[in-house]
Amino acid sequence: xxxxxxxxxxxxxxxxxxRLSTEENERLYGRESRPLGHGxxxxxxxxxxxxxxPVHGMVLDLKALKEIIREQVLDVYDHRFLNHEVPPFDRIVxxxxxxxRDIWQRLKDPIGRLGPAxxxxxxxxxxxxxxxYSETPAP
Amino acid sequence: xxxxxxxxxxxxxxxxxxRLSTEENERLYGRESRPLGHGxxxxxxxxxxxxxxPVHGMVLDLKALKEIIREQVLDVYDHRFLNHEVPPFDRIVxxxxxxxRDIWQRLKDPIGRLGPAxxxxxxxxxxxxxxxYSETPAP
Amino acid sequence: xxxxxxxxxxxxxxxxxxRLSTEENERLYGRESRPLGHGxxxxxxxxxxxxxxPVHGMVLDLKALKEIIREQVLDVYDHRFLNHEVPPFDRIVxxxxxxxRDIWQRLKDPIGRLGPAxxxxxxxxxxxxxxxYSETPAP
Amino acid sequence: xxxxxxxxxxxxxxxxxxRLSTEENERLYGRESRPLGHGxxxxxxxxxxxxxxPVHGMVLDLKALKEIIREQVLDVYDHRFLNHEVPPFDRIVxxxxxxxRDIWQRLKDPIGRLGPAxxxxxxxxxxxxxxxYSETPAP
Amino acid sequence: xxxxxxxxxxxxxxxxxxRLSTEENERLYGRESRPLGHGxxxxxxxxxxxxxxPVHGMVLDLKALKEIIREQVLDVYDHRFLNHEVPPFDRIVxxxxxxxRDIWQRLKDPIGRLGPAxxxxxxxxxxxxxxxYSETPAP
Amino acid sequence: xxxxxxxxxxxxxxxxxxRLSTEENERLYGRESRPLGHGxxxxxxxxxxxxxxPVHGMVLDLKALKEIIREQVLDVYDHRFLNHEVPPFDRIVxxxxxxxRDIWQRLKDPIGRLGPAxxxxxxxxxxxxxxxYSETPAP
Numbered sequence: 100x101x102x103x104x105x106x107x108x109x110x111x112x113x114x115x116x117x118r119l120s121t122e123e124n125e126r127l128y129g130r131e132s133r134p135l136g137h138g139x140x141x142x143x144x145x146x147x148x149x150x151x152x153p154v155h156g157m158v159l160d161l162k163a164l165k166e167i168i169r170e171q172v173l174d175v176y177d178h179r180f181l182n183h184e185v186p187p188f189d190r191i192v193x194x195x196x197x198x199x200r201d202i203w204q205r206l207k208d209p210i211g212r213l214g215p216a217x218x219x220x221x222x223x224x225x226x227x228x229x230x231x232y233s234e235t236p237a238p
Numbered sequence: 239x240x241x242x243x244x245x246x247x248x249x250x251x252x253x254x255x256x257r258l259s260t261e262e263n264e265r266l267y268g269r270e271s272r273p274l275g276h277g278x279x280x281x282x283x284x285x286x287x288x289x290x291x292p293v294h295g296m297v298l299d300l301k302a303l304k305e306i307i308r309e310q311v312l313d314v315y316d317h318r319f320l321n322h323e324v325p326p327f328d329r330i331v332x333x334x335x336x337x338x339r340d341i342w343q344r345l346k347d348p349i350g351r352l353g354p355a356x357x358x359x360x361x362x363x364x365x366x367x368x369x370x371y372s373e374t375p376a377p
Numbered sequence: 378x379x380x381x382x383x384x385x386x387x388x389x390x391x392x393x394x395x396r397l398s399t400e401e402n403e404r405l406y407g408r409e410s411r412p413l414g415h416g417x418x419x420x421x422x423x424x425x426x427x428x429x430x431p432v433h434g435m436v437l438d439l440k441a442l443k444e445i446i447r448e449q450v451l452d453v454y455d456h457r458f459l460n461h462e463v464p465p466f467d468r469i470v471x472x473x474x475x476x477x478r479d480i481w482q483r484l485k486d487p488i489g490r491l492g493p494a495x496x497x498x499x500x501x502x503x504x505x506x507x508x509x510y511s512e513t514p515a516p
Numbered sequence: 517x518x519x520x521x522x523x524x525x526x527x528x529x530x531x532x533x534x535r536l537s538t539e540e541n542e543r544l545y546g547r548e549s550r551p552l553g554h555g556x557x558x559x560x561x562x563x564x565x566x567x568x569x570p571v572h573g574m575v576l577d578l579k580a581l582k583e584i585i586r587e588q589v590l591d592v593y594d595h596r597f598l599n600h601e602v603p604p605f606d607r608i609v610x611x612x613x614x615x616x617r618d619i620w621q622r623l624k625d626p627i628g629r630l631g632p633a634x635x636x637x638x639x640x641x642x643x644x645x646x647x648x649y650s651e652t653p654a655p
Numbered sequence: 656x657x658x659x660x661x662x663x664x665x666x667x668x669x670x671x672x673x674r675l676s677t678e679e680n681e682r683l684y685g686r687e688s689r690p691l692g693h694g695x696x697x698x699x700x701x702x703x704x705x706x707x708x709p710v711h712g713m714v715l716d717l718k719a720l721k722e723i724i725r726e727q728v729l730d731v732y733d734h735r736f737l738n739h740e741v742p743p744f745d746r747i748v749x750x751x752x753x754x755x756r757d758i759w760q761r762l763k764d765p766i767g768r769l770g771p772a773x774x775x776x777x778x779x780x781x782x783x784x785x786x787x788y789s790e791t792p793a794p
Numbered sequence: 795x796x797x798x799x800x801x802x803x804x805x806x807x808x809x810x811x812x813r814l815s816t817e818e819n820e821r822l823y824g825r826e827s828r829p830l831g832h833g834x835x836x837x838x839x840x841x842x843x844x845x846x847x848p849v850h851g852m853v854l855d856l857k858a859l860k861e862i863i864r865e866q867v868l869d870v871y872d873h874r875f876l877n878h879e880v881p882p883f884d885r886i887v888x889x890x891x892x893x894x895r896d897i898w899q900r901l902k903d904p905i906g907r908l909g910p911a912x913x914x915x916x917x918x919x920x921x922x923x924x925x926x927y928s929e930t931p932a933p
Contacts, residue, residue, distance in 0.1 A: 100335055105366040109642065111528035111555035111597070116849065127850060129857050135597035138528035138555005140642050154255065155266060156333040161367070162268050180528070180552035194851040196795055225526065225557050227800040228856070239891055244922040248503065250389035250416035250458070274458035277389035277416000279503050293811065294822060295889040300923070301824050319389070319413035364387065364418050378613055383644040394710065405711060407718050432533065433544060434611040439645070440546050472712040474656055505661040506717070517752055522783040571672065572683060573750040578784070579685050665920065667806035667833035667875070691875035694806035694833000696920050736806070736830035781804065781835050 101218055102158045103146040106168050108177035110185075111138035112193040128192075136180060142223040143172060143202060148235070149215025159213050167213075171205040195224045199232040207234075240357055241297045242285040245307050247316035249324075250277035251332040267331075275319060281362040282311060282341060287374070288354025298352050306352075310344040334363045338371040346373075379496055380436045381424040384446050386455035388463075389416035390471040406470075414458060420501040421450060421480060426513070427493025437491050445491075449483040473502045477510040485512075518635055519575045520563040523585050525594035527602075528555035529610040545609075553597060559640040560589060560619060565652070566632025576630050584630075588622040612641045616649040624651075657774055658714045659702040662724050664733035666741075667694035668749040684748075692736060698779040699728060699758060704791070705771025715769050723769075727761040751780045755788040763790075796913055797853045798841040801863050803872035805880075806833035807888040823887075831875060837918040838867060838897060843930070844910025854908050862908075866900040890919045894927040902929075 114131035115124040124132035131137075145168055149158040179185050181193040191197055199222040210217045219233035253270035254263040263271035270276075284307055288297040318324050320332040330336055338361040349356045358372035392409035393402040402410035409415075423446055427436040457463050459471040469475055477500040488495045497511035531548035532541040541549035548554075562585055566575040596602050598610040608614055616639040627634045636650035670687035671680040680688035687693075701724055705714040735741050737749040747753055755778040766773045775789035809826035810819040819827035826832075840863055844853040874880050876888040886892055894917040905912045914928035 100338070101370040102335065103368050103370070107643070109554045109556055111553050114851075127852075127855070130595040133595050135600050136528050136553070136555070137526045137595040137597065138553070138557075139526055140555075140557045151333075151335045151339070156253075156331040156336040157266075158335055158369075160266070178547040178550050178554040180554065183552050192851040194846075196797065196846045196853055197851040199795070200846070226524070229798050230853075231796040231798070239894070240926040241891065242924050242926070246504070248415045248417055250414050269456040272456050274461050275389050275414070275416070276387045276456040276458065277414070277418075278387055279416075279418045290889075290891045290895070295809075295887040295892040296822075297891055297925075299822070317408040317411050317415040319415065322413050365385070378616070379648040380613065381646050381648070392712075405713075405716070429611075429613045429617070434531075434609040434614040435544075436613055436647075438544070470712040472707075474658065474707045474714055475712040477656070478707070507659050508714075509657040509659070517755070518787040519752065520785050520787070568750075568752045568756070573670075573748040573753040574683075575752055575786075577683070663921070665832045665834055667831050686873040689873050691878050692806050692831070692833070693804045693873040693875065694831070694835075695804055696833075696835045734825040734828050734832040736832065739830050782802070 100151050100158050101146050101148050102161075103144050104161070104164055104168060105142060105144050106173060107140055107142050108173050109138060109140050110176050110179050110181050111136045112181040112188070112198075113137075114192050114194055116192055136182070139224050141176070141198070143168075144221040144223075145202075145206060145210075146218040146221070147210060147215050148218035159210075159215050163213055164210065167206065167209045171209060172202055175205070195222055195228065195230045196232070198222055199230045203232050203234065239290050239297055240285050240287050241300075242283050243300070243303055243307060244281060244283050245312060246279055246281050247312050248277060248279050249315050249318050249320050250275045251320040251327070252276075253331050253333055255331055275321070278363050280315070280337070282307075283360040283362075284341075284345060284349075285357040285360070286349060286354050287357035298349075298354050302352055303349065306345065306348045310348060311341055314344070334361055334367065334369045335371070337361055338369045342371050342373065378429050378436050379424050379426050380439075381422050382439070382442055382446060383420060383422050384451060385418055385420050386451050387416060387418050388454050388457050388459050389414045390459040390466070391415075392470050392472055394470055414460070417502050419454070419476070421446075422499040422501075423480075423484060423488075424496040424499070425488060425493050426496035437488075437493050441491055442488065445484065445487045449487060450480055453483070473500055473506065473508045474510070476500055477508045481510050481512065517568050517575050518563050518565050519578075520561050521578070521581055521585060522559060522561050523590060524557055524559050525590050526555060526557050527593050527596050527598050528553045529598040529605070529615075530554075531609050531611055533609055553599070556641050558593070558615075560585075561638040561640075562619075562623060562627075563635040563638070564627060564632050565635035576627075576632050580630055581627065584623065584626045588626060589619055592622070612639055612645065612647045613649070615639055616647045620649050620651065656707050656714050657702050657704050658717075659700050660717070660720055660724060661698060661700050662729060663696055663698050664729050665694060665696050666732050666735050666737050667692045668737040668744070669693075670748050670750055672748055692738070695780050697732070697754070699724075700777040700779075701758075701762060701766075702774040702777070703766060703771050704774035715766075715771050719769055720766065723762065723765045727765060728758055731761070751778055751784065751786045752788070754778055755786045759788050759790065795846050795853050796841050796843050797856075798839050799856070799859055799863060800837060800839050801868060802835055802837050803868050804833060804835050805871050805874050805876050806831045807876040807883070808832075809887050809889055811887055831877070834919050836871070836893070838863075839916040839918075840897075840901060840905075841913040841916070842905060842910050843913035854905075854910050858908055859905065862901065862904045866904060867897055870900070890917055890923065890925045891927070893917055894925045898927050898929065 113136040114128040181188045199220045203220045221231045223229040252275040253267040320327040342359045360370045362368040391414040392406040459466040477498045481498045485495045499509045501507040530553040531545040598605040620637045624634045638648045640646040669692040670684040737744040759776045777787045779785040808831040809823040876883040898915045916926045918924040
């Protein structure tokens with residue numbers, strides 16, 4: 100059984116590698132590389148995998164999951180300029196791929212302590228682009 | 239090839255274990271445990287897995303699938319108070335997890351008789367919470 | 378300038394007039410009249426009309442508006458059985474029309490005290506049904 | 517007859533008045549005032565009002581309308597930090613209200629030259645907040 | 656009080672005036688003029704205006720409204736090629752504007768016979784284009 | 795890491811096998827078999843699977859992916875009558891299943907030349923029906 104909770108945050112970012120020239124960044128990242136940044140209403144879907152408790156009928160305590168997402172993701176990312184305010188994005192480019200992997204790393208242990216395992220992170224950067232990341236081994 | 243049909247139903251439920259006290263249920267289920275119930279516009283996605291018929295170009299007869307979902311799910315769940323009107327929710331708590339599993343059990347054999355196998359059930363309880371259930375063995 | 382904030386709540390209701398027979402209620406309200414109730418994820422859109430403050434660039438304090446909606450609507454309606462827990466629905470039928478009008482009455486004065494006037498309430502009962510209510514005089 | 521075209525752009529902004537202290541801005545604008553900014557996927561709906569041409573069956577040339585929105589709005593706003601790159605937001609706070617009014621001013625004349633009149637601008641800053649602006653006189 | 660019901664239908668159409676050349680039609684309607692047609696999942700929103708019955712709490716019988724929309728719109732338009740199968744589109748171009756006006760004319764009298772008045776028709780041709788039509792006099 | 799880009803196109807089609815009678819086609823495909831066709835706003839989700847480049851933070855060049863989808867899918871399918879204008883649908887029935895498989899075949903090699911592998915195609919024919927196709931071997 101998989102259970103997924105969605106949350107939203109607003110953030111700004113620049114996709115550019117500081118070691119490259121403006122032209123090289125423009126060629127790699129297009130308009131995402133404009134130096135003053137731009138922003139998105141990100142939607143993150145956190146999926147947890149586990150057995151349903153035969154008594155309670157739940158995979159995990161949803162109130163605890165919501166609280167972990169608030170603490171580990173929303174309080175960190177929401178209304179922030181990722182490159183300047185949210186490590187490790189001072190060192191690595193905040194592409195959707197890297198943001199999804201960072202969210203995985205922030206959530207994996209706190210969710211694991213609730214019992215069931217984090218299964219995957221899906222991150223929507225806009226209506227027509229999303230990524231999905233998982234370190235769960237294939238069955 | 240996977241093919242998915244969506245359907246909606248409106249129902250009310252209480253998430254509470256009658257053997258527990260009000261306080262214990264509140265601690266487990268939060269506001270979902272309020273004794274008079276509340277409701278949702280549930281969205282169910284029924285996914286079937288099969289080969290595409292080389293002549294007809296279809297995995298299965300979609301009209302037959304729609305009719306099975308209507309008979310086995312909508313006619314049973316729609317505009318009902320799950321705990322009081324839809325077995326087995328007189329005995330088990332109608333969490334999203336248990337509802338998804340019950341829908342799986344209602345659909346598995348009727349869809350199997352059409353040919354292809356039921357692959358998974360995704361059930362949305364609200365915009366920010368959904369579960370996915372499958373008994374399909376991993377490949 | 379109109380500004381609209383959306384909020385959601387889950388509630389259950391029965392649309393039936395206790396003075397009528399089951400058959401008469403069924404004829405009037407259809408499946409909405411089933412006596413044990415059913416539920417919806419209601420979406421309410423609260424629209425306020427006012428001038429933009431030339432200094433702040435806002436019609437009103439959005440944080441205050443959010444708090445009023447939480448206090449006057451969500452805390453009252455969310456996870457409740459409207460007929461049994463939310464007056465005046467012990468006396469009047471909780472159709473979408475009557476719920477929208479009740480929300481108008483709960484919000485009108487608290488929003489008015491912020492400065493700009495409540496303009497309209499739009500209430501979505503499901504994806505394919507919504508009502509809009511206003512007591513604002515035509516211009 | 518009203519006809520509406522939707523478009524999207526990603527931008528970042530800070531809602532803060534440079535003449536006020538950080539605390540005063542925080543009190544006025546909440547998290548929207550964080551100094552490094554944050555961003556949104558803005559959705560703009562441009563509504564035009566006019567008679568249907570009895571021969572062509574159209575209010576206006578939709579290809580021309582799309583081109584005007586691209587030139588006057590998307591090319592100006594998309595992937596930009598509004599406060600620093602899009603006048604007049606170097607001087608006025610880029611609240612949703614002020615952005616909607618600026619879009620009205622950019623579109624009014626170019627659309628008017630096509631024939632029918634610009635009727636209103638609806639701007640969604642996030643899923644639960646939108647504003648609507650019009651200078652059209654009441655009928 | 657306004658009450659709106661949504662419905663969907665799939666249809667194909669060509670936007671081209673048979674008296675014009677291919678080039679002229681291409682210039683007027685763009686890709687919408689390709690001679691073999693293309694299609695949309697149209698969404699129609701039917702809005703009715705009326706007083707809330709003080710006893711029933713409803714503007715009108717929603718089951719009757721749904722039936723009228725099915726008979727007058729869905730049974731006529733759904734899974735049809737508008738230019739060839741749905742008059743008056745053998746004679747006039749099935750632009751969104753003309754389709755919305757045709758739906759108004761089909762619904763006005765049958766809804767009027769239920770009591771309250773048809774208020775407006777909103778027709779979505781795609782996610783980013785919709786029209787709204789009304790013959791209701793301004794207040 | 796999976797990365798998905800969405801795109802939309804409007805097309806019309808008829809689901810009918812020319813070797814069968816009208817009655818047989820109606821029994822197999824229902825209203826989808828009406829001979830003059832009807833249409834949809836199709837939404838296609840193209841999912842690519844690959845490792846994140848440790849320097850750029852991307853799975854692939856999104857601008858190149860967008861261009862491939864435009865060339866191989868949108869330029870071919872958009873505003874077309876599939877049975878008459880888009881091979882192989884002159885020979886095989888354009889069911890959602892067959893369209894998804896055709897899109898897979900058009901995209902597989904051009905995307906593979908960018909580096910990462912095409913992972914799956916999800917095609918939405920309407921709000922309540924979608925298919926997903928993949929030739930990726932199970933892990």
